[in-house]
Amino acid sequence: MSKTILTGKEYSTVKEIAGPLLFVERTTGISYGEVVKIRTPTGEERTGQVLEVDEKRAIVQVFEGTSGLDVTKTVTRFTGDTLKFPVSLDIIGRIFDGSGKPIDGGPEIIPEDERDIHGAPINPYSRAHPSEFIQTGISAIDGMNTLVRGQKLPLFSGSGLPHNLIAAQIARQAKVLGKEEEFAVVFAAMGITSDEARFFREDFEKRGAMDRVVMFINLADDPAIERLITPRLALTAAEFLAFDYDLHILVILTDMTNYAEALREISAAREEVPGRRGYPGYMYTDLATIYERAGRIHGRKGSVTQIPILTMPHDDITHPIPDLTGYITEGQIYVERALHMKGIYPPINVLPSLSRLMNEGIGKGKTREEHRYVADQLYYAYAEGRSLRELVAVIGEEALTERDRLYLEFADRYEREFINQGPYEDRDIEKTLDIGWNLLAMFPETELKRIDPVYIKKYHPKYKEKKES
């Protein structure tokens, strides 16, 4: 949008300003969704978009906010065009603001094409089902909730939790085994602090990865309504790089909670009937137009994998933002405060976490043949251990049976040895599964009901050591 558009119809008939909305009167020939350039009384230019239009008036949302606008001197120019982002291979390594203007002091982008930032839905028939294992080097993800190429897997976190550290670690370590291609990262920040933005930037720079990163930054003190377009710009860039240039793109969107707040603000300004907690009834559909822009396409080499981050207000997973997200994304990684307090990093609680595409990405030739079974057994044992912890809190440890104590001990060791690792520790999948086996070896074999006996004979440390000695 750095390009100046000279054509269009000008109106200085702003009748009303309400929150981020302008009501422009006596308009004709305005199309729904078109871009509006707004000149403030001081000569500054802002961008907006038509939200509703009838024969006499248009409602325009202003991305940079309406402060400083008035009803007499403000001029609106309707460009007749939808919101577009100039794309080029040269955007890699660049930093843009939340509405797509370069802010790194670099040269102007000479566009190869201009793409509608709303994208177009992918024909479900053209989608290839994601099935390539991405090794993140994080056991809680690789072992228990495996990520695959083309998946959208959000981090459900809370304020003050190390979700940024986890996202940066994924961006740093993600690779597809046996393939040379590296991921390029498209990073979109919506309303995060400048500290957080700097953390990501420095992390990318430190490992010399900036030449594989595109950043779109809308900071906490940037206009809130701009957050509605930031993720769409990022995804337009991602789709272009993935499907025109065959690149594998990892998109990090943070923080989707701020995006949803901006959506609510617009909805309230339009006096729409609110849904749950004041969020608009169409929030599911709106979020879907972002999250569904991930995947693989038959006949195209590239892929778009999404890691959105959201902070759950009051750590409440039933809040509309995580709830609607969970209904669209292919699982979630749940970052838990209690584990964080215990000093576990990454504080991922695997029980409410899920990767819906895990089964496609694991097993023989991808990770290891017994992966599913080991994961299931670890799940079972950890769930058992955690529910026993609650029981102990009520009735004391004395009342427990031998078996129960084993599960209690397992849960502690599992958190300390399997989940816990360093932010710079890159565990390969073999190591992750071996740690899992070592923990399961605590139990008598008859407890390992979820594992096919064939694999017990093959991978259980007891038999493995014998074979090796």
Added chain:
Amino acid sequence: MEAKGRIVRVSGPAVTADNMTGSQMYELVRVGEEKLVGEIIKIEGNKAIIQVYEETAGLKPGEPVERTGRPLSVELGPGIIGQTYDGIQRPLPKTQELIGPFFKRGFAIPSLDRDKKWDFTPSVKVGDRVVGGDILGTVPETPLVTHRILVPPDVHGTIKDIVKEGKYTIMDEIATVETEAGDVKLKMVQTWPVRRGRPYKVKLPPDTPLLTGQRIFDTFFPMVKGGQGAIPGGFGTGKTVMLHQLAQWADANVVIYVGCGERGNEMAEVLERFPKLKDPRSGYPLMDRTILVANTSNMPIAAREASIYTGITMGEYFRDMGYDVALMADSTSRWAEALREISGRLEEMPGEEGYPAYLASRLSEFYERAGRVLTLGSTERIGSVSVVGAVSPPGADFSEPVTQNTLRIIKVFWGLDKTLAEKRHFPAINWLTSYSLYSESLEEWYRRNVNPEFLELRGKALWLLQREEELQEIVRLVGPDALSESQRVILEAARMIREDFLMQSAYHPVDTYCSIEKCYSMLRVIIRFYEEMGKAVERGVPIKSILSLPVLEDIARMKLAPLDEAVKVCKEIESKISEQFNSLYTTLRR
């Protein structure tokens, strides 16, 4: 139609046009210069409010609106099986061929292939009297479905002309019927408006289960052919996996899967997996009996609203041929949200949680199109449409309007449970809250077709699960020591039912489908063990030594026994149970 309307307002998918006098509710219109597909959903004087099935960005007030004079309809005829459609029956494979992998607007593709030739064999001859619903002839559409070409419901008269056996396209005229209103020429294709149920003679009470191959359903909470069911559950509880399982293994002739506002990658999974999967009864690819309707969450919302009607109309069409049809809708909550969004755009007075006041009546209208019926036609044919809808309650809170209004209609409730899902107990169907109101009317069927003992075993199993819950409550309060040995027997037996019977892996090649015979044999083994356990404890055998019996290992693995061996395997386990308990007694006496 000559009359042209004019756009006066655009707000998302809702477009208002004036100069629309004479238009009808639910009439199909073409909106704007790009001729986007839309449907009239409200009329105010000479103004009509139109929901547009495609992205509306770029539309301007002043652009024309063309009326078609007919309602939104689907094309019915050979070529429909194995297809993948969007919400308004545009074939997605052809769409890809035409415009590539990303959707564009304003394209029109016929729903059925106009050029493909089908082998048609007539079943009537000149001079025959025919009424609506009679079979004109047949087309072997796939190895699994013989397409019966029906006389449209409103046509009756005498066959004046009928083509010979041979290859015809759906556009060829194959018969002429002389009626009171003159000659009617018939083709293999007919159209039907999606919002109107297809007529039938009479609805019949259901009497046969729709077997699903899923133990918890077929044994405890059975669905019937022609029944209505719902699977509500929060995200991650496995709704979609369950619906996929039903679509794969339900013993219906035709399966229609409506992906209504759900994930694109899940549709891709169905599209990739189904052609590879074989029907367990016939061995042919499952796609040979399946129709997919895919309108994912990011596709136009109005088409999402239409998608379930498109699906069920196709279902009724195959029902009218005398087939058993099973329709899965994933998810009806997304459909209701589409209704809510459009209602909001119309500035209608909102009901509960912003949903329109007519939510309940729309839902029941939809579910009521399910049923087992005596079809039209002069010969007696019975067909059925069974409907299972997924419901996605926000925050997994079942008190929300879509779940509540659905529960008032449906007869089978399969409630998904987040705690079970977190423990990776799949299918995460809660056995204490789920129900099937068809259980009683199916008792006769189970007695005759499975085993007279079946119902008794089922009763015992349900009782054990119920008792377990009560005993667990005690354990939570005062600890496991408070339980007597006989109470621990109940806990152990219930645990076996949960882990060794109810848990069923959708991804295990054998376990994914379980025949009703295998269900019965497995249940018998567990109840047998439970009864032996009770007797042994009474005779003073400590429960600890019972729990170390090697046969428990066999019981834990019996679900993995291949279908053709399962009955035998279970019999062997039963004799092992006797042997091992006997040897327990021997050691005890020493």
